[in-house]
Amino acid sequence: MIIKKYIVNDMKEALIRAKYELGKDAVIIHQRKIKEGKWYNPFKTTKLEVTLAIEEDKDNIKDPKEAKDPKETIQNKDIYGKNNMENTNISKEKDIKTNILFKDANEELKEKLLSYCKLKSLDVNSLTSEDIKDFLNIGYKDNCFKEKLSLGKLNVMVGPTGVGKTTTIAKIAAKEYLENNKKVGLITLDTYKIGAVEQMRTYAEILDIDYEVVTEPNEMINKINKLSHCDILLIDTLGTSQRNKEKLQDIWEYLKDIKEDINTYLVLSISTDRETTLSIMDKYKQLEYDALILTKFDEVSSFTNVWNIMEHTDLPVEYFCHGQSVPDDIEIANIDNLIEYSKEVYSYD
Structure with a gap:
């Protein structure tokens, strides 16, 4: 050749x-x-x-x-x-x-x-x-499905409102607690959305795991220290438009003083249109995200946005989410799982 x-x-x-x-x-x-x-x-x-x-x-x-x-x-x-x-x-x-x-x-x-x-x-x-x-x-030599960012001690979920951050956290927490026998703790910063704190508390009570609410940035270190006995901490943040610079800065204020290593995941819905998705990926860079989680596979009829995302980032995609069921509707993001899911949903051989 x-x-x-x-x-x-x-x-x-x-x-x-x-x-x-x-x-x-x-x-x-x-x-x-x-x-x-x-x-x-x-x-x-x-x-x-x-x-x-x-x-x-x-x-x-x-x-x-x-x-x-x-x-x-x-x-x-x-x-x-x-x-x-x-x-x-x-x-x-x-x-x-x-x-x-x-x-x-x-x-x-x-x-x-x-x-x-x-x-x-x-x-x-x-x-x-x-x-x-x-x-x-x-x-796509450096495509985003090849490498993975393993869960660390501190794992932060960021992204727009309605993409499924809280449900995704519940799925990951359940898998790590039930399947991998990890001590998992939950922290939420999302005191803006009605019902967000209650939703997180409900998940924590069902799994019988520790849970903390942070209302001010200066509380963050103390809350993390209270859960230092946990193997994995999953931190939920408030959802905001990528155009709202003030709220993005608010999120950064909660995270900037943490001295430990943080894995930050940008949660994206693949039902969002291409231009908006690319805008979110660009504006959320100020939160220094390390990897992506793609949600709402159950709401789309094609995988167009998966490829749009792949062409615009070399960062790893960690998980695919495809429904509300906890902890079932989440998969490791790789091509084999994407193909198997497409076969199951669209019934072809």
Whole structure:
């Protein structure tokens, strides 16, 4: 196999160069935006780095020095030999029709997936779990399903209102207490939402585990010390819009003076639209989250947002949540569990 990397202004230029040098059967296996120029240059230009591959056939490979100026070559053709990009999009919709994992994915991911399938001579609608993992490892080398952030002593859940932080904490607490025999303690800072304290107290009483409420930032260290005998502390925070800078700062005031290591998980609902999700991921960075938890799988008909999230973070996704049942509706976030869940819900083989 011959693999070549191009740094170009746009995808059209990459496709033209690739077809001239590698032939019409070259396929895209990876693409990303990069900044070109010296590290100290504030006006670095944005370029596209595109990696293409073709099964080795030296007779068809041309010397790149002989390549013509892309402006002088035929435009609006892609690597599949279609006459225009509109035909390519029609082909994608036709090709990815029964694979529930990818049928509503964004165009960039579809492009990579179809290129991968062409390179490997695979049917996009009959991919095995191993095929999908191989695709993600090639197209998204540092994808968020590979690494995991193990629960530590202190674990904080942050995220918008209504994404399921409190229920997620209850699920994790129940699993750790019942299945792993851990001493678990719960702390809530969420005294804003009506019923939040009572909900957390109810979970603590059912599991017969310790529980504390923090009403002011200066109480935080004392409450943690009161639960120092626990193996795991799960800390619930108030939900707030990513646009509410004041409330985000309030949450930080509770956490900033903690000297022990903290694992902070951003809890996201995959039923949230793409732009809002990306905005949440960006604005919540001020709380220095280390990993993600994805909820509300039971409320969506596709996995579009899973892939949107994957393409915009290298941080690990720790759990998938798919219902209100405690502790059953939570899974370790990996591709095998995602595939099994999709098969169970959408009833396909």
